[in-house]
Amino acid sequence: MNFKIPRGTQDILPGKVELWQIVESKARDICRRYNYKEIRTPIFEQTELFMRGVGDTTDIVQKEMYTFEDRGGRSITLRPEGTASTVRSFVENKLFGEPSQPTKLYYIGPMFRYERPQSGRMRQFVQFGVEALGSADPTIDAEVIALAMEFYRELGLKNLKLVINSLGDAESRNAHRLALINHFQPRIHEFCSDCQARLEKNPLRILDCKKDRDHELMGNAPAILDYLNEDSKAYFAIVQKVLSDMKIEFVVDPNLVRGLDYYNNTAFEIMVDGEGFGSITTLCGGGRYNGLVQEIGGPETPGIGFALSIERLLMALEVQKVSLPINEHLDCYVIAMGGEAKLVASNISFKIRQAGFSCEQDFLNKKMKAQMKAADRYKAKYVAIIGESEIEKNTIVIKEMETGDQQEIPVDKLINFLGEKLK
Structure with a gap:
């Protein structure tokens, strides 16, 4: 019998694995300089963790998770992302009680999502991510974004595009939510079944739909920036000012919607412009999630983070013909x-x-x-x-x-x- 590697996975052989080692070393070095400490969590967790942490209206939970029942009858899921596991560990190990706050963590490890494999998107993939827990200061939002941008820049990537948006606080999001429901409800029957289910649960997710993105209601949907209250506007203004002071260029996109339910206030993506990347140009995404720790059973704790795919990064480096200094001698x-x-x-x-x-x-x-x-x-x-x-x-x-x-x-x-x- 001839055995073959499962679809959507890859063998990383000598000659290529050295590139991974350089990238991972760079990630660890930049986290050291920003004072983020490494955390390692299990590859599988209770399924309920991701349903609560990622959101049961997301494509990840509804369609992409590798879930199975263990011998004890427990529902177990291979982790599809790193934030929920990191926050679970933060709560379970009471890191919120440590004297040094905020708690600044990073992780590098494999994640699993059952989706159609394509260039830059695998069923088993490796994420590098950071999480800063315990501060609601907008300057730490700028720090997290700066860390991601510097990571790419120091590896030699060019033509980077930083896109930011504000999803607002709870009050702003509620006002925007009602506006979205009123906007889509009269013609929701024209949308896919997923969007119809999201209308009441989380209408913001409709804006992230890939099937209906060309529908005319998408183009004139209410923008979240029009519903920000004064506190949310002031918060977003500070994030923009600090980024500008750092000389980090950005574009404000009111249509930027992160794919996970727990985001509020700052949301951002880092993209790469240029030919050779196909339809997937986003390298990194992240944002603030002030309600996630409470959802997982911890005290009220604000947080912000990002995650990026190492596979997609290496693809971008290859397209741009960036040579990493491999010691072959x-x-x-x-x-x-x-x-x-x-x-x-x-x-x-x-x-x-x-x-x-x-x-x-x-x-x-x-x-x-x-x-x-x-x-x-x-x-x-x-x-x-x-x-x-x-x-x-x-x-x-x-x-x-x-x-x-x-x-x-x-x-x-x-x-x-x-x-x-x-x-």
Whole structure:
């Protein structure tokens, strides 16, 4: 029987995985500079967590979750996003009681959604996300947005477009909700069944519908910015001012609606302009969710965060021909000539690695010429050659591959030699 990888998943092989390591390292470094700490949560959770945290009117909950019943009869779901799990952990572990507030967290890990696989969208995908919990200050909204923008910029992405909007506070959203119901209700029968179900539960989600996005009522639907109260307007004005002070360009789009039910006030997306991206141009999305912690059983706690797909980021880097600095060179390749030399070479390789250098040796009993070719394929900077003569003299021949220069040195000087040359 021939086994094949499940649809919507991928194997990340050597040669590509190094790109992932660079991106993940950059994510961890920028979070260190912004003082966000890593959190790791389970890959599966109780299904009810995502129904409450993500929203039961969303496509994620209604159509895309991987849900199953475990042997104990419990409904379990593979996590489709990272915010709900992070907030659950924040509540369960009482991080709101820690003296240092707000609680600033980040995560990097696989998520799962059953949707039609396409370029930049997989059924198993990796998200990098941050969550700042415990502050209702609009300046932290700007900080979260700045972190995401700097992450992309430092990796070398160009033609980025930041789009922001305000969904308003509870009062503003309620006023806008009633306006949307009055706007769509007379002709709601012309919309898809999903939109018809959303009319009363969450009419804002109608604006995010992909099936009916060209309907004429979409173009003249009431805009949330027209229903912001004074507090919401002042909040949004501060976010815009801080971003402007940071010299971060943005566009205000009153039609921007995040796909999750828990957002309020600031919402944002980071897109990339240019050819080669197909229909998916959004790289990152996020916003404020002041009611989510209470919904999951915690105290009243404001929060804001974002999540982005590593797969989509790597696709954007490839389209823009951005080369990440992969270290493809091996520090040293140890060549052994003869059975006894092979045993000695294993010990020498061990000591080289123990000293912090990358090293490889032959395990297939190849001839000298074939071992030199192998060293060249590994792009080794140095080759260390040992045979019967070198064993007798307790020496080793070291050759610099780029210049061809070689010399014979005492074997106990090899580590110092590599240290001086490779520092």
